[in-house]
Amino acid sequence: MRSLLWLALLCVPCFAAISLTEVATLPESPNYGGGDNVGSLLISETYNAGKGPGIWIVADGGYRLYVNGELLKEDVQAGRVSFVPYTFLPGENAVSVVGVNRSGAPGVLVQIDELEKSYYSGAGWVSKPAVGNNAWKAKGRDLSQWGGATILDYSNQKMPSGGDLSGFAEDTKAKWIWTGSESDSLAVLLYTFYVKAEGFGAATTGGSGGEVVLATDSASVRKALQSNGPKTILIPEGTYDFRIFKNAVTDAKNRKWTWCKGQCGANDKNSGNTFYRISFTENSCSGLSEDVTPVSESENLQSWNNWITTSADKSLIGMGRGANLRGAAINPRSYENGHNNIYRNLAFYDVNPHLVEAGDGLSVDGSDENFVQKFWADHISYKWISDGFDIGNVKGATVSYLDYDGTSEFNCWGYDPYMALVQDAELTYANVYWHGTYGRVPKVGGNSHVHIFNNYTSYNYWTGAAVSGDNSGSYSQILYENSYLDQMNFHIVDVGSYGYMNFTGNQVKNSKGCYYVNGVCSSNPPQNSVFTPSYSYAKRTVSAIPSELPVYAGVGGKWGKMPEYNQAFEISPKAASVSVEAQIANNAVTLKATVTSSSGAAIQRVDFYVGTELVGSAHSAPYSFNVSDLVPGVYSAIAVATDKNGLSGVSSYVVFQVSGESEKKVAKLIKNGAGSSNQNLILGDSLVPFSYVWENAETVTATGFPMGVNVFIDSLDSRISISGTPTEFGEFVYTITTVGADSNASVVRTIRVAESETAITHQQTVLPKASSYRVFDLQGRLLYRGAFQPRIYNQRVLVVEFDKEGNALRKYLMPCSKSMPK
Incomplete structure (x- = not known):
């Protein structure tokens, strides 16, 4: 089975005997998930443990893990930590765990990582030791007859049974949980959390209840957004090119508009740029205040936004750490019935940043007669956008965790001139991070109710939030609270005619601007009487907002970042798929992995x-590893394949049983080389070299060779080599014996060295017999002195022979004896 999951294991290679640990048996009954297949379209596969949203899980036993009825992961190994990289959808998320305990203390430990927060096993979970059906897996389940899960009194740094726990989420707040009785061998544990908007957009459901589809390019996104019926559209993690290039002047002429140009001012930050702005009149720039002239069609001024309208009941979701949409301009409108839309975990960028008023990345447009109903944009990153994020004629809308970076190198000022124009809207801005903005953060008009809380504005060049109305019967209100504003360069806020603002509970730092109310600068913030929200909402600690929102806002939440302008277009790479099999031979197993x-x-x-222990690795195909000396029992094993991107794919587990005795290791000695193992020589002749190769043993010992014979043992090559020239005569019976096998092998052979008259005469007259010997290592240190000639085998040494008067007779290099005579 293809693995979609990352296993979080931190065990170092363990080459000692493998511990026999608990391997559970999962229930076969359908009531507990028996027969369910592992897999979900929402498993991301594009990042490792803790590098994106997902679920951590470990059990002191076995488990099955579900979200909304889909089986995401199952395991039978106690203590083996897993992480499932998962994209949580808006709405209800019903998390379910079937826990199984075979022996010892039970327990399940879970951490759920969403884009801006985590949920933990502990309070809020419910449990039962037995169930009569499998309705517990699905959304909308009835929990009225379920009791609270029991929080076990065990450290989340150890296993309940006492063993070590390695590889779980750092600094987790998760608690071990079970049923009310630790003697229960089975527990069904449930937890429900909701991904939903705070504020006016809380009722937005998007494509919930409809088909879930993948879209991997702009054409498939357009088709899905404009289709009929509820639909959740998943865009795989990655970067996509939505741009459609065209002559901007030709396009404007078709609408009876005019593109105008001028040179940026000498004092502007980007003074060398050309300034382009649209005039909504035909063949004329006279309506613009700047010193500009029309752009001719022949200049081929390019625009590249891809404008996409939507139909009702759609959710557009970036998977994993998010999808970056370059040039996308998505526009739910009441004209196309674009109600009840959700946009989440997306980056909108590069929508004509060199042009002024040439399209939004995301915008909402109702009409006076037909307001757009229900809209939610969450975890959106926004940069290099011509005309901001405008919302008009909408009821029930929330923008949350927006990361709006207004800085731009493509216009005159270094900031996009327009951020957010809001007209006739019922809208909440919750946990929004505005930075490097020019103004309109936001600008509210018409008949609007806008609630701003937990916002962070970091440097705004001109006017911050502004509010005005149409007349006494059509006025706008802003409740601006619990937010942090830093480096407000000009007007902190602007309250105009028929506009009302209650600016309360905020912190304003490092700002030289004023509160501009009805044309008068004041040091006192406006605190008009405005609407009271009908919903509950969570306020952050204001002083912590500057450190929190830059982390959690935008695409990918705490794991995401704003795309680079020319970031490569690609769907994020996925981890390899892996399967593993176990081949048993007595008390050994060969693990073989198939990797794609x-x-x-x-x-x-x-x-x-094997279990939680890393027993070995393979670096080239075919991938296998042999584990021996296993004690009888049941084991589980997995394989983890890591590719050059650092992504790790994990196999499903395999269970195997070791029941036989150890296979006997019978050693062998195999003769090699030209020389015979039995040789007859005359003193002064050299041996014909020969060797023995050993099998199924650790090494060999060798004894009984005459002096002058070199014996070299090469453990890496499993070979003992014999050569040299004997320096003594006689019959020498030598023995070579293997070491480390269950049944060792030996060879006993003979080397005969005969004494000849020539040799004796030569020894007496030319080479007198030595009376004493000294042996030195190659650094000149004395190793031996005595009257007996030492036997030499391994390390190279210098031998010096002396006569009775102490004169040196001979010097020569030979291997050193394993034990010098005393």
Whole structure:
């Protein structure tokens, strides 16, 4: 089975005996998920443990893990930590765990990581030791007959049974949980959380209840957004090019508009740029205050936004750490029935940043007669956008965790001139991060109710939030509270005719601007009587907002970032798919992995785990590893394949049983080389070299060779080599014996060295017999002195022979004896 999951294990290679640990048996009954297949379209596969949203889980036993009825992961190994990289959808998320305990203390530990917050096993979970059906898996389940899960009194740094716990989420607040009795061998544990808007947009459901589809390019996104019926559209994590290039002047002429140009001012930040702005009149720039002239069609001024309208009941969701949409301009409108839309975990960028008023990345447009009903934009990153994020004629809207970066190198000022124009709207801005903005953060008009809380504005060049109305029967109100404003360069806020603002509970720092109310600068913030929200909402600690919102706002939440302007277009690579099998032989197992690279990335290694222990690795195909000396019992194993991108794919587990005795290791000695193992020589002749190769043993010992014979043992090559020239005569019976096998092997052979008259004469007259010997290592340190000639085997040494008067007779290099005579 293809693995979609990352296993979070931190065990170092363990080459000692493998511990026999708890391997559970999952229930076969459908009431507990028996027969369910692992897999979900929402599993992301594009990042490792803790690098994006998902679920951490470990059990002191086995488990099955579900979200909204889909089986995401199952395991039978106690203590093996897993992380499922998962995209949580708006609405209800019903998390379910079937926990199984075979022996010892039970327990399940869970951490759920969403884009801006985490949920933990503990309070709020419910449990039962037995169920009569499997309705507990689905959304909308009835929990009225379920009791609260019991929080076990065990440290979340250890296993309940006492073993070590490695690889779970750092600094987790999760608690071990179970049923009310630790003697229960089975527990069904449930938790429900909701991904939903705070504020006026809380009722927005998007495509909930409809089909869930993948869209991997702008054409498929357009088709899905404009289709009929509720639909959740998933865009895989990555960066996409939505741009459609066209001659901006030709396009404007078709609408009876005019593009105008001028030179940026000498004092502007980007003074060398050309200033382009649209005039909504035909063949004329006279309506603009700037010193500009029309742009001719032949200048081929380019625009590239891809304008997409939508139909009702749609959710457009970036998977994993988010989807970056370059040039996308998505516009729910009442004209196309664009009600009840959700946009989440997306980056909108590069919508004609060199032009003024040439399109939004995301905007909402109702009409006076037909307001757009229900809209939610969440975890949106926004940069290099011509005309901001405008919302008009809408009821029931929320913008949350927006990261709006207004800085731009493409216009005159270094900031996009327009951020957010709000007209006739019922709108909440919750947890929004505005930075490097020019103004309109936001600008509210018509008959609007706008609630701003937990916002962070970091440097605004001109006017911050502004509010005005049409007349006494059509006025706008802003409740601006619990927010942090830093470096407000001009007007902190602007309250105009028929506009009302209650600016309360905020902190304003490092700002030289004033509160501009009805044309008068004041040091006192406006605190008009405005609407009271009908909903509940969570206020942050204001002083912490500058450190929190830059982390959690925008695409990917705490794991995301604003795309680079020319970031490469690609769907994020996926981890390799892995399967593993176990081949048993007595008390040994050979683990074999089959690995397929999902994105073409080379596989760097495959790690093999038995239980929670890393037993070995393979760095090239075929990927396998042998584990021996296993005690009888039941084991589970997995394989983890890591590619050159650093992504790790994890196999499903395999269970195997070791029941036989150890296979006997019977050693062998195999003769090699030209020389015979039995040789007859005359003193002064050299041996014909020969060797023995050993199998199924650790090494060999060798004894009984005559002096002058070199014996070299090469453990890496499993070979003992014999050569040299004997310096003594006689019959020498030598023995070579293997070491480390259950049944060792030996060979006993003979080397005969005969004494000849020539040799004796030569020894007496030319080479007198030595009376004493000294042996030195190659650094000149004395190793031995005595009257007996030492036997030499391994390390190279210098031997010096002396006569009775102490004169040196001979010097020569030979291997050193394992034990010098005393």
